[in-house]
Amino acid sequence: MTAATVLVVALGEVRSPVLESVTLARTLGTPVLLSLQPLSEADTDALGRAGVARALVADLGEARHAPAVAGRAVATAAEATGATVVLLPTSFVAKEAAAHAAFLLDAGLLVDVATLRLESGELVGGKRVFAGTWETECAVTSPVAVATVRANAIVAADAPEAVTTAVEPLSVDATLPRGLVLDEHEEHPRAEGRPALAEAAVVVAGGRGTEGDFAAVEELADALGAAIGTTRDCVDEGWQPHDAQIGQTGVTIAPRLYIGAGISGAPHHHGGMQASGTIVAVNVDPDAPLVQIADLAVIGDLQEILPAAAQAIREHRES
Numbered sequence: 001m002t003a004a005t006v007l008v009v010a011l012g013e014v015r016s017p018v019l020e021s022v023t024l025a026r027t028l029g030t031p032v033l034l035s036l037q038p039l040s041e042a043d044t045d046a047l048g049r050a051g052v053a054r055a056l057v058a059d060l061g062e063a064r065h066a067p068a069v070a071g072r073a074v075a076t077a078a079e080a081t082g083a084t085v086v087l088l089p090t091s092f093v094a095k096e097a098a099a100h101a102a103f104l105l106d107a108g109l110l111v112d113v114a115t116l117r118l119e120s121g122e123l124v125g126g127k128r129v130f131a132g133t134w135e136t137e138c139a140v141t142s143p144v145a146v147a148t149v150r151a152n153a154i155v156a157a158d159a160p161e162a163v164t165t166a167v168e169p170l171s172v173d174a175t176l177p178r179g180l181v182l183d184e185h186e187e188h189p190r191a192e193g194r195p196a197l198a199e200a201a202v203v204v205a206g207g208r209g210t211e212g213d214f215a216a217v218e219e220l221a222d223a224l225g226a227a228i229g230t231t232r233d234c235v236d237e238g239w240q241p242h243d244a245q246i247g248q249t250g251v252t253i254a255p256r257l258y259i260g261a262g263i264s265g266a267p268h269h270h271g272g273m274q275a276s277g278t279i280v281a282v283n284v285d286p287d288a289p290l291v292q293i294a295d296l297a298v299i300g301d302l303q304e305i306l307p308a309a310a311q312a313i314r315e316h317r318e319s
């Protein structure tokens with residue numbers, strides 16, 4: 001396999017995970033973007049800075065939320081561009097769409113990779129598995145490869161030279177498969193100014209130790225521009241929404257910095273955040289499991305430590 005053309009797919013807006021995939025694509029070949037919704041001027045500016053000279057727009061409307069339709073569009077674009085590598089930023093929908101596209105393209109599929117490289121003509125993807133305890137690599141032996149790329153695995157960087165992005169429409173079949181009806185699609189609004197949990201570079205998570213008062217967690221998250229996460233116990237208590245839950249029955253995250261305050265670090269939670277770059281624990285109990293695996297542990301009351309940390313960060317930013 002040679003990856004002359006690498007198709008990067010934006011299922012929604014062109015945000016950091018898309019630009020991370022474009023950055024990775026540049027190490028494999030020439031990136032071409034497929035967007036399933038119209039591109040804004042800000043999108044094309046960002047793509048130009050990232051070195052994407054060609055962008056295809058398959059405007060699927062609401063049908064883009066159906067993975068079978070999105071997957072068909074991805075396969076159509078891969079065939080139209082002759083791409084041998086197709087990258088999608090990981091999400092629940094992206095993983096399913098990637099599987100549909102791989103089936104249609106007769107391609108090997110890698111899910112949630114953190115690294116990708118071409119070796120002896122094969123695409124090799126790496127990722128951590130089993131709650132972050134094993135590093136694995138997998139090679140695709142088929143002529144075409146489809147991979148979903150984990151958010152924050154690499155840092156999005158501009159290309160050495162910016163280009164002008166030429167946008168062209170791509171005609172695709174947007175009909176839903178027989179028997180499938182797209183009934184309703186609900187976007188969960190994000191707190192203003194906060195990144196989405198699954199793609200945030202910094203996450204501040206609060207657990208039962210907050211006793212339901214998340215003001216200190218929010219203050220530190222605001223100071224850091226971080227997303228807020230939590231444990232299942234806090235969700236069960238009704239203190240936080242389910243889409244903030246990290247862990248086995250919640251979201252798996254791998255931010256560059258994870259701060260867990262008032263969280264014991266039970267295996268069910270641990271499995272969802274262990275791949276984080278740097279782990280900081282704030283806990284009154286020095287024997288808490290999260291303290292044991294943390295890169296940095298602060299022993300004390302989170303209601304004192306988090307506001308003090310937020311204040312120090314604000315002062316540092318202002319100075």
Ligand SMILES: Cc1cc2nc3c(=O)[nH]c(=O)nc-3n(C[C@H](O)[C@H](O)[C@H](O)COP(=O)(O)OP(=O)(O)OC[C@H]3O[C@@H](n4cnc5c(N)ncnc54)[C@H](O)[C@@H]3O)c2cc1C
Pocket residue numbers: 206207208209210230231232233234245246247248249250261262263264265266267268269272282283284285288300301302303
């Ligand atoms: C099938 C199954 C699936 C599950 N899935 C998930 C999942 O996806 N995600 C998840 O998170 N959990 C999950 N759980 C629950 C999980 O097992 C734990 O019960 C949960 O993670 C514990 O939440 P916690 O750390 O907030 O609470 P606790 O375990 O009660 O820990 C609270 C911590 O706060 C500390 N603390 C108390 N007061 C303060 C203070 N003032 N300042 C600082 N520290 C303080 C304590 O020392 C303690 O370490 C699952 C459980 C089951 C059975």
